[in-house]
Amino acid sequence: MNGYEHTVWILLLPLIGFVLLGLFGKKYFNKSAGIIGTALLTISAALALLTAYQYFFVNGLMNGVYPKVQALKFTWLMFSPGLSIDMGIMLDPISVMMLVVVTFVSLMVHIFSLGYMKGEERFATYYAFLGLFTFSMLALVVSSNLFQMYMFWELVGVSSYLLIGFYFQKPSAVAASKKAFIVTRFADLGFLIGILILAYYGRSLDFNTIIQTLTAQQSQGYLAAVSASFLGVSALTWGLTLVFMGGAGKSAMFPLHVWLPDAMEGPTPVSALIHAATMVVAGVYLVARLFPLFALNGASLTIVLTVGLFSALLAAVIACTQTDIKRVLAYSTMSQIGFMMFALGVSGYSGEAGLGYTASMFHLFTHAFFKSLLFLCAGAVIHLVHSNEMKDMGGLRKYMPVTNIAFLVACLAIAGIPPFAGFFSKEEILLASYNKDMLVYIVALLTSGLTAFYMFRLYFSIFFRKAAPDIHGHQGEGPFSMKLPLIILTICAIGAGFIPFGKFVSADGKPLETHFHLMFSVLPVIVALTGIAIAWWMYKKESGKVESVARSMIGLYSASKNKFYVDELYLFITKNIIFKWIGRPAAWLDRKVVDGSMNEIANGTLEVSKSIRGMQSGKVQRYALYFFAGIAFLLIAFIYIWK
Amino acid sequence: MVPVSHIVLLSTALFFIGMYGFLTRKNLITMLMAIELMLNSVNINFVAFNKYLYPGKLDGVFFSIFIIAIAAAEAAVAIAIIINLYRSHKTIDVDAASELKN
Numbered sequence: 001m002n003g004y005e006h007t008v009w010i011l012l013l014p015l016i017g018f019v020l021l022g023l024f025g026k027k028y029f030n031k032s033a034g035i036i037g038t039a040l041l042t043i044s045a046a047l048a049l050l051t052a053y054q055y056f057f058v059n060g061l062m063n064g065v066y067p068k069v070q071a072l073k074f075t076w077l078m079f080s081p082g083l084s085i086d087m088g089i090m091l092d093p094i095s096v097m098m099l100v101v102v103t104f105v106s107l108m109v110h111i112f113s114l115g116y117m118k119g120e121e122r123f124a125t126y127y128a129f130l131g132l133f134t135f136s137m138l139a140l141v142v143s144s145n146l147f148q149m150y151m152f153w154e155l156v157g158v159s160s161y162l163l164i165g166f167y168f169q170k171p172s173a174v175a176a177s178k179k180a181f182i183v184t185r186f187a188d189l190g191f192l193i194g195i196l197i198l199a200y201y202g203r204s205l206d207f208n209t210i211i212q213t214l215t216a217q218q219s220q221g222y223l224a225a226v227s228a229s230f231l232g233v234s235a236l237t238w239g240l241t242l243v244f245m246g247g248a249g250k251s252a253m254f255p256l257h258v259w260l261p262d263a264m265e266g267p268t269p270v271s272a273l274i275h276a277a278t279m280v281v282a283g284v285y286l287v288a289r290l291f292p293l294f295a296l297n298g299a300s301l302t303i304v305l306t307v308g309l310f311s312a313l314l315a316a317v318i319a320c321t322q323t324d325i326k327r328v329l330a331y332s333t334m335s336q337i338g339f340m341m342f343a344l345g346v347s348g349y350s351g352e353a354g355l356g357y358t359a360s361m362f363h364l365f366t367h368a369f370f371k372s373l374l375f376l377c378a379g380a381v382i383h384l385v386h387s388n389e390m391k392d393m394g395g396l397r398k399y400m401p402v403t404n405i406a407f408l409v410a411c412l413a414i415a416g417i418p419p420f421a422g423f424f425s426k427e428e429i430l431l432a433s434y435n436k437d438m439l440v441y442i443v444a445l446l447t448s449g450l451t452a453f454y455m456f457r458l459y460f461s462i463f464f465r466k467a468a469p470d471i472h473g474h475q476g477e478g479p480f481s482m483k484l485p486l487i488i489l490t491i492c493a494i495g496a497g498f499i500p501f502g503k504f505v506s507a508d509g510k511p512l513e514t515h516f517h518l519m520f521s522v523l524p525v526i527v528a529l530t531g532i533a534i535a536w537w538m539y540k541k542e543s544g545k546v547e548s549v550a551r552s553m554i555g556l557y558s559a560s561k562n563k564f565y566v567d568e569l570y571l572f573i574t575k576n577i578i579f580k581w582i583g584r585p586a587a588w589l590d591r592k593v594v595d596g597s598m599n600e601i602a603n604g605t606l607e608v609s610k611s612i613r614g615m616q617s618g619k620v621q622r623y624a625l626y627f628f629a630g631i632a633f634l635l636i637a638f639i640y641i642w643k
Numbered sequence: 644m645v646p647v648s649h650i651v652l653l654s655t656a657l658f659f660i661g662m663y664g665f666l667t668r669k670n671l672i673t674m675l676m677a678i679e680l681m682l683n684s685v686n687i688n689f690v691a692f693n694k695y696l697y698p699g700k701l702d703g704v705f706f707s708i709f710i711i712a713i714a715a716a717e718a719a720v721a722i723a724i725i726i727n728l729y730r731s732h733k734t735i736d737v738d739a740a741s742e743l744k745n
Contacts, residue, residue: 617741618740618741618742619737619738619741620674620737620740621665621666621667621674621737624665624666625666628662628666
């Protein structure tokens with residue numbers, strides 16, 4: 001008994017929803033599926049909030065740190081007394097925070113989908129998948145061991161696959177879902193190997209035990225992990241890097257980001273839930289979960305820093321030229337996750353040095369709100385104009401006042417304008433990188449300027465630019481169920497930044513007093529405002545400015561427009577190298593050698609049978625003759641040959 | 644006493660006469676009789692070798708009696724089959740029953 005028994009219901013309720021709606025939804029609850037799913041998730045979200053309250057305020061600090069609580073633990077698979085796989089619920093500051101974020105955003109998406117997906121033929125299936133995703137994501141964040149995390153990690157991948165390919169009549173959606181699954185699966189291969197390495201040296205799958213073993217400098221496991229090396233890199237670094245590779249795949253970090261923009265083929269609320277707020281931050285969460293190990297291993301932390309920073313910048317540049325509004329948001333998500341990653345990369349473990357960790361988690365928290373808000377707004381816009389392309393939009397502020405305000409707030413938040421949520425978290429990230437390295441700081445600053453630019457490019461293109469178009473018979477902003485989540489999330493996007501986050505979440509578990517430096521934040525805000533101003537100058541009215549600017553930096557523009565040819569590169573590698581030099585020979589080997597030998601055996605049998613078929617004459621006397629001849633042969637053989 | 648070689652010659656001759664009959668005749672009844680000839684040649688062998696090699700024992704004689712009994716049972720079964728064949732094919736020519744060909 002530890003007072004957290006109810007947490008299991010946070011997980012089970014969405015699962016119940018999935019099973020119920022998945023099995024019987026289509027037949028019995030096709031109309032009421034949304035209500036059922038939403039009701040279950042409301043309870044779940046309320047329980048998550050209750051848990052957070054209980055964890056942070058009722059039980060609170062223990063010896064100056066927030067304790068890790070095992071709310072539930074049981075042995076799932078027992079291989080031998082020394083080796084078993086457990087399932088459990090572990091509560092610590094980040095998992096409690098994630099519980100709240102996941103259930104909350106999921107609830108908003110459930111409500112929004114009531115209006116957005118109305119009239120959909122597979123309405124119940126949609127809610128069933130949402131339930132499955134929510135369950136897996138929750139189970140992922142509360143995992144107490146690496147293996148459980150890996151299992152649910154794959155399960156969120158599956159639900160993401162199912163939801164991206166929800167409109168399976170569209171070939172592009174099918175291709176996108178496959179791409180997402182294969183790319184993340186490829187990354188998960190690294191994750192699995194990393195898990196095996198860490199579990200081997202840590203002598204356990206349990207997070208706490210692994211961290212304890214591999215951070216104790218004198219322990220046998222640590223010494224073995226550091227001294228064993230492969231290609232000149234220690235086993236511990238390999239393990240952590242491979243685990244990070246899994247995280248990079250899920251979190252769409254360069255060069256494994258190619259699936260995320262395509263994943264926008266799914267229904268927009270799904271993009272808000274999975275590809276903005278929850279699943280894609282799983283990689284960040286994973287690194288944060290193993291952060292004590294990363295913090296002690298400089299090499300792997302540098303990789304996290306480099307990959308995160310590069311992805312943030314690259315995605316921001318690409319986002320400036322995309323014309324599909326959901327793709328802009330997808331690249332923006334990738335960029336923001338890059339921010340979270342490199343914030344972890346610049347962080348140290350304890351005290352003031354751990355600011356990056358707190359900032360990363362804080363940004364994850366605030367980003368979940370404003371990015372899901374952006375996606376839901378985009379959903380509302382798409383619902384109205386039935387197109388993803390920017391050129392079909394413009395001047396929509398007349399039709400959608402609520403969406404307009406919500407979108408503006410979210411853009412201000414992501415651009416880092418005070419007092420909106422993103423300002424505080426981004427400020428902390430910038431401060432952490434400033435303390436660590438000047439170069440990182442400059443790149444981060446540039447990226448946040450670009451962020452402001454492309455977000456407001458999006459905003460002005462959708463809501464200004466043209467005179468209001470004449471849309472006949474439009475539904476406006478849709479029903480109340482679509483407006484309510486926007487309003488709630490807008491409030492969160494304004495208010496979430498005021499939470500004293502460092503008090504609750506820090507790398508070493510001790511409350512971290514984050515200081516607010518007024519002078520420091522002037523420069524980032526000016527940069528962001530500059531970005532907004534440029535966007536205003538270029539996109540407020542339809543004009544030739546965009547084209548002339550694009551022409552003036554011709555190489556960069558077309559490279560960015562074509563996403564720096566990463567997709568083409570992948571295509572080249574897979575088609576001309578993997579398929580040609582590995583796939584084809586393997587196929588040849590399979591067809592000619594493996595299948596071929598079997599075919600030859602079968603053919604041989606057939607040929608021999610054909611030639612001796614005549615012996616089956618149906619004449620008894622002929623058979624008797626064979627029989628006698630056989631006996632005579634054996635007789636002679638026994639007498640003269642095998643004496 | 645008749646030398647054993649004579650008897651063995653007799654039984655061999657009998658066996659091959661039976662075999663020849665089995666392989667050449669088309670009438671099923673005749674074939675059955677040919678089989679009986681072969682069985683009898685075996686019986687002769689059993690009795691003769693028993694008599695000449697182990698005069699104090701009766702094993703070979705028992706075998707002969709068994710074979711005679713089994714041959715009788717077998718003849719009954721064979722004749723039943725032949726009767727059925729006659730009913731369905733209106734003939735007891737062995738070549739007529741070639742449904743299992745190929």
